[in-house]
Amino acid sequence: MVRSLLAVILFAAIATPGYAASREQAASLYGLAGLHKNYSGWKGSMGNILNNYQRVLPPEVFQQVNDRYRVLAAESRYQRRTILALRRKLSDQEAKVLLNWYQNKGKTFAANERSLDAESLGGKSLSSWYRQQILTDERRALLQALIKETQAVEQSAQFITSSALSMATLVAQYMPDGQSLDIGKVEAGLTQQMPAIVKELQTVSLARFVWIYQDIPNERLREYIAFVKTPEARRWFSVVNDIQSEMIQLQGS
Numbered sequence: 049m050v051r052s053l054l055a056v057i058l059f060a061a062i063a064t065p066g067y068a069a070s071r072e073q074a075a076s077l078y079g080l081a082g083l084h085k086n087y088s089g090w091k092g093s094m095g096n097i098l099n100n101y102q103r104v105l106p107p108e109v110f111q112q113v114n115d116r117y118r119v120l121a122a123e124s125r126y127q128r129r130t131i132l133a134l135r136r137k138l139s140d141q142e143a144k145v146l147l148n149w150y151q152n153k154g155k156t157f158a159a160n161e162r163s164l165d166a167e168s169l170g171g172k173s174l175s176s177w178y179r180q181q182i183l184t185d186e187r188r189a190l191l192q193a194l195i196k197e198t199q200a201v202e203q204s205a206q207f208i209t210s211s212a213l214s215m216a217t218l219v220a221q222y223m224p225d226g227q228s229l230d231i232g233k234v235e236a237g238l239t240q241q242m243p244a245i246v247k248e249l250q251t252v253s254l255a256r257f258v259w260i261y262q263d264i265p266n267e268r269l270r271e272y273i274a275f276v277k278t279p280e281a282r283r284w285f286s287v288v289n290d291i292q293s294e295m296i297q298l299q300g301s
Contacts, residue, residue, distance in 0.1 A: 069143035074134035077143065078127065080150040082162035086292065087126050093207070094121060094299060097215045106224060113222045120218075120299050129298075130291055137287045145280040157272055160260050178255035190269045191257045197276045200253045203289050205246050209238050210296040218299055 069077075078084070098117055102110050138146075150158050183191075195201060213235060220229040261269060275281050 069135045069138040069140055071131065071135060073140070073143040073147060074131045074138070076147055077134060077138075077150070078131055080147070080158055081288075082158060083130055083288070084123075084127070085162055086288070087123055087130075090126075090207075090211075090292065090295070091121050091123075094211055094215060094296075097211055098219075101215075101219050105219070105222075109222050109224055113219055116222075117215075117218065117299065126295060129295065133291045133294065134287065137290065138283070142280045142283055145278075146284055149275060149281075153271060154275065156264065156268070157261070160264070174252070174255050174259060178258060181258055183258065186266060188254075190266055190273065191254060191261065193273050194261075194269065194276070195250075195253050195257060197273055198285055199289075200257070201246060201249045203285075203292075204249050204253065205242065206289070207292065207296070208245060209242070210293055211299075212238055214296045214299045 094117070098114065101113065105113070134143075213231065216229055216231055216234045220231060223229055264272075276285070
């Protein structure tokens with residue numbers, strides 16, 4: 049009797065039908081939504097921050113930090129943790145709605161988001177390319193609405209702040225005797241610079257969205273904006289942002 053009850057309890061705890069996304073759903077969303085591209089951008093930014101410390105750290109200390117960072121930032125680790133977090137944070141129903149979008153109406157958007165990155169500019173800078181573009185008022189308004197609804201500027205600002213603090217926390221653990229890294233000063237400096245960072249991100253985000261969605265007609269953009277306003281999409285963007293924040297914080301461990 050006790051064994052039967054225990055089996056029921058364990059099954060209920062593990063299966064939780066209707067409340068958790070399956071591994072297959074999470075893995076599909078990871079690929080379709082291009083979260084591996086998030087990893088590339090995240091690792092590149094963290095690597096750039098780390099390289100700034102190379103000028104002030106002794107070579108052997110920098111190598112220790114770099115070795116630790118390479119372990120923490122391994123792609124297999126990122127993918128495994130991200131898929132696990134998607135399963136934990138998304139319900140089965142939310143995953144179904146999101147997969148339906150990415151596999152159907154959102155297919156073109158997702159393909160552009162995965163492929164049209166800085167590398168596809170062919171060596172040109174995004175800012176120089178953007179300056180050559182002519183936007184109608186309608187197009188600009190739609191793209192700015194998409195930026196607002198996806199919280200692109202806010203999430204990018206949070207990403208920059210979290211990345212800098214996480215890397216500073218990691219570096220602080222390896223500082224030579226007699227030297228220290230004041231995390232409070234790093235945080236205060238970021239807070240002071242935040243208005244300028246946000247202002248720049250507003251321009252960068254618009255340029256990036258113009259580039260990514262350049263071949264998407266306005267009526268399709270309206271469909272996308274309508275989708276990102278749905279509860280499932282809002283949940284998705286929130287979950288992805290939370291996962292990225294968690295992964296960044298782990299780099300300081």
